[in-house]
Amino acid sequence: MTAEIATQHGNTYGPYRAPANPMRESTGTIHDEGDARRLGFRGGLVAGSIHMEQFAPLLVHAFGEEWLERGTISLYFLTPTVHGEQVRAVLGVPQGPDPQVEAWMETQAGTRICEGTVSLGTPAAPSALHVRELDRHGRGEPRILADAQPGDEFPVVDTSVPQALIDERLAVITEPMPWYNDAARWGGTVPTTVNQVNALIAPQTAYLRNMRAGAIGLYGAIELRNVHGPVLADTAYRAGGTVLHVGETPKTEYIWFDTWADDTAGSRIAEMRMMLRFMKASSPLYGEDDATSG
Secondary structure, three states: OHHHOEEEOOEEEOOOEOOOOOOOOOOOOOOOHHHHHHOOOOOOEOOHHHHHHOOHHHHHHHHOOOHHHHEEEEEEEOOOOEOOOOEEEEEEOOOOOOOEEEEEEEEOOOOEEEEEEEEEOOOOOOOHHHHOOOOOOOOOOOOOOOOOOOOOEOOOEEEOOOHHHHHHHHOOOOOOOHHHOOOOOOOOOOOOHHHHHHHHOHHHHHHHOOOOOOOOEEEEEEEEEEOOOOOOOOOOEEEEEEEEEEEEOOOEEEEEEEEEEEOOOOOEEEEEEEEEEEEHHHOOOOOHHHHHOO
């Protein structure tokens, strides 16, 4: 992979890859071919957390393995992609202590599918999602998320990443990296971004369990921050979080939230900021007209 990374015109470019959507027949999700097409997409969508895996070699190339201990990737998703669509990751070239640079992913036609920042340590400037105006659309009158309020605390739950789930990702991942199955560096293997997102979303899942009314969701933005990382496989963590904002657009309702994971000694290991969208047209709380208008 290192030989395929190129730095030119002030940016570092990874190779084009074709990420797989392993959930193409996962009914009731945005990744299912039939459900996604019924909601107006070209096909089942590749999860944003899968795209984040493609940044890993560039992050280690740019910042070193220290990025897994105290690095951040902060991305807002712009355009969905489908199974096998070619995309590449791009970073600026970091300089100086605690650097932060622009990052994005693009198709072969040059369309950006996500954009944001990546950094190491504690940069002087906030990350892309921490400077973003979260309430730009206002609350509106949500139905799916009617009971969700800014400031709500998620239940604190146990979470972990079994090595078996990392192994599942390794069967389809575009960028296999040594720390995913070699415990020598940190005394345990390191999850991919897909695995880490799934572990850090657990408190929000518990909070929304009786709220989403069957609506189909998709990731709108994700920031992963390694505080005293890395997260390790087969390790017990406690996780919680907070609702930041709830709002709606003509076709979706969305929720912004922060979550965190601490080890059993109470040390903060990782944090996540996410925006999760729910398609109005997928929910029985909306009729056909008011789920597609606007």
